[in-house]
Amino acid sequence: MKPDEEPELLKDMAPDEQSVSDYLCRNPDFFIRNARQVEQMQVPHPVRGSVSLVEWHMARQRNHIQQLEEEITLLMEQATANQQLFGQLLALQSHLAAAGSLQDMLERLHRWARGLGLAGATVRLFSEKWLLGAPSGFTGLGLSRQAFDSLRIQRFGRRQHYLGPLNGPELLLLLPEAKAIGSVAMSLMGEDEDLGVLIFSSRDKHHYQPGMGTELLQYLAGMLPELLTRWVSRQ
DSSP states (O other): OOGGGHHHHHHHHSOOHHHHHHHHHHOTTHHHHTHHHHHHOEEEETTTEEEEHHHHHHHHHHHHHHHHHHHHHHHHHHHHHHHHHHHHHHHHHHHHHTOSSHHHHHHHHHHHHHHTTOSEEEEEEETTTBOOOTTSSOGGGEEOHHHHHHHIIIIITTOSEEEEOOOHHHHHHHOTTOOSOOEEEEEEESTTSOSEEEEEEESOTTTSOTTOOOHHHHHHHHHHHHHHTTTSOBO
């Protein structure tokens, strides 16, 4: 055998990574039996060039612990935020349920939204699902499902919620009396999403954007139809 052929031959005889991994899994006490060799082993390091296998393992453990701590902190923050949101929604539900009329309830919802710094909150009901004609006095809440369908396809797709801007004709359809609306958060109401649409509006065009959380919308969209039936009958 020529000298320059020996390294290639040894390379061919070396076990592959999977074989080494399988061996270590079958022999978990390998590192205990070979502790001294393990302490002397060096592994590549992007900054220090190389470190001992023990140092490398400890660094991985520290990084893992730090990652776990960050995840736990995030979960605690989310839990606190969800608890605060749940408390606010319970208070709002009680406030709306105490309304003496439909107009009073809608005004309470609007004032709550204004208290959050929004332009307001609006409820539109699909005329085909509610008795809104005269002499009910609720005709202003009505919205043709046929007229809404093109907007729904364009903005909602298969989703229940939409967050973002609306163009002029869309705003005229949904919020004919509103002015200077920059963005909206909308949610379809009803188990089959066929009863109407709840709309929160903001003058800031960047306030509502796709990808934002929809927990509040989900809760209110599920709660409002039941409250509405106190004053408006379903078809």
